[in-house]
Amino acid sequence: MIEINNIWKRYGDNVILENISASVKEGEFVTLVGASGCGKSTFLKMLLGTETPSQGSILLDGKPIPSEPDADRGVVFQQYSVxxxxxxxxxxxxxxxxxxxxxxxxxxxxxxxxxxxxxxxxxxxxxxxxxxxxxxxxxxxxxxxxxxxxxxxxxPRILLLDEPFGALDPGIRADMHELVLDLWSKHKLTIFMVTHDLKEGFHLGTRLWVFDKRRVDAQAPNAYGAGITYDLPVGECAQELLDEIDESLMEAEQPEYV
Known part of the structure; x- marks a missing residue:
């Protein structure tokens, strides 16, 4: 359904995302985790059409994804759009x-x-x-x-969720998890959801992407962008790997720049 081909995103000399390639089948539920400012929301905006790649392409059903939002792509933000x-x-x-x-x-x-x-x-x-x-x-x-x-x-065929439950109390979040899973199943949606909570990502998704920088230059911290360092099927990962990812996310936390 969606083909992501060598995506890069730059703002001037600041590289946000680099060399991202992936394919997503219709009906998948992809959760995106990563440190603050690593470009997760920027990537979601490119799927929505409010941002465009600096390099590379995103295809929907073999055609370039429309460069502005349309009825095929619904979005829910953490800040209520009412x-x-x-x-x-x-x-x-x-x-x-x-x-x-x-x-x-x-x-x-x-x-x-x-x-x-x-x-x-x-x-x-x-x-x-x-x-x-x-x-x-x-x-x-x-x-x-x-x-x-x-x-x-x-x-919409595609539902984009940008940290929609981050401001909610744990009990209410659990209720919202059940609601989203029920809607995903009934409406046969393809979902991309940004979250800071690794456990939430594994609970909700069928597939988890971890965004992080593969290379870092201490003298030029903005010279390299984040990519998908892990692409994991939910339910098939050893606890040791989850602990390793959780630790790496905590170490990579930095101020938001997107």
């Missing part, structure tokens, strides 16, 4: 409105169908009882459920 002046139901409907019209309005049967579709999604993510409330009346976990419903209403 409209505070709209109700929960309206926040989901609005994604369909923007897709269908330039005016920002739907009328008649189209409006009725969009509301019914949004209400069904809210029921799936457990927010049907809150559909007439406003975002400031929701908990953090509820807002993330709303953001997921917003992303799913356009029926």
């Amino acid at each position: 409209f505070p002046h709209l109700s929960v139901l309206e926040n989901v409907v609005i994604a369909r409105v923007f897709e269908k019209t330039k005016s920002g309005f739907l009328w008649g049967s189209a409006k009725k169908a969009a509301k019914a579709e949004a209400a069904e999604l809210l029921n799936i993510v457990g927010l049907s009882h809150m559909q007439h409330r406003y975002p400031d009346e929701l908990s953090g976990g509820m807002r993330q459920r709303l953001a997921i419903a917003q992303a799913l209403i356009l029926k």
